[in-house]
Amino acid sequence: MKKKILMVCLGNICRSPMAELILRERAEKAGLPWEVRSAGTNRYHKGGPADERAIRTCRKFGLDLSSHVARRFTPEDFDRYDVIYSMAVDVTEEIRAFARSPEQMKKVRNFMDHVRVGASVPDPWYDGEEEFEECFRIVEEVCDAIVDETKKNR
Ligand code: 4NP
Numbered sequence: 159m160k161k162k163i164l165m166v167c168l169g170n171i172c173r174s175p176m177a178e179l180i181l182r183e184r185a186e187k188a189g190l191p192w193e194v195r196s197a198g199t200n201r202y203h204k205g206g207p208a209d210e211r212a213i214r215t216c217r218k219f220g221l222d223l224s225s226h227v228a229r230r231f232t233p234e235d236f237d238r239y240d241v242i243y244s245m246a247v248d249v250t251e252e253i254r255a256f257a258r259s260p261e262q263m264k265k266v267r268n269f270m271d272h273v274r275v276g277a278s279v280p281d282p283w284y285d286g287e288e289e290f291e292e293c294f295r296i297v298e299e300v301c302d303a304i305v306d307e308t309k310k311n312r
Pocket of ligand 1: 167168169170171172173174198202203281282283
């Protein structure tokens with residue numbers, strides 16, 4: 159069965175959409191049958207496109223983020239997804255507060271824990287192009303670690 163993974167950040171316009179694209183691409187290359195989507199915990203950008211700096215950064219690395227539509231995380235996502243990766247510790251706390259059972263709680267993982275336990279992907283929203291590129295590289299590193307770990311345990 160397809161493993162369903164949800165990437166979550168605050169706005170669903172910078173970090174989690176980039177993580178969605180990168181993990182999907184890495185999983186495809188590794189032959190892993192994963193469905194990867196993303197959402198945000200706040201409603202401010204719901205229905206809108208990804209941040210244009212994120213779109214430009216992804217384009218620079220050969221990935222197309224132009225058709226992304228931001229959506230808000232809902233508690234029903236616990237039923238739809240097998241793994242819920244949070245991009246940052248504040249978001250992890252927020253999502254965990256929605257969990258209604260130990261099984262749901264177990265689905266929530268802090269994304270950065272794969273390379274540095276307790277760390278967060280820095281929020282590039284208030285920064286410039288350079289920080290978006292830095293964010294892309296961090297997310298790439300973690301996605302590679304996730305795929306490598308899975309391949310090792312296969
Ligand atoms: P993201 O970045 O969580 O990586 O999509 C942000 C986007 C918008 C806001 C915060 C972070 N905001 O406060 O609207």
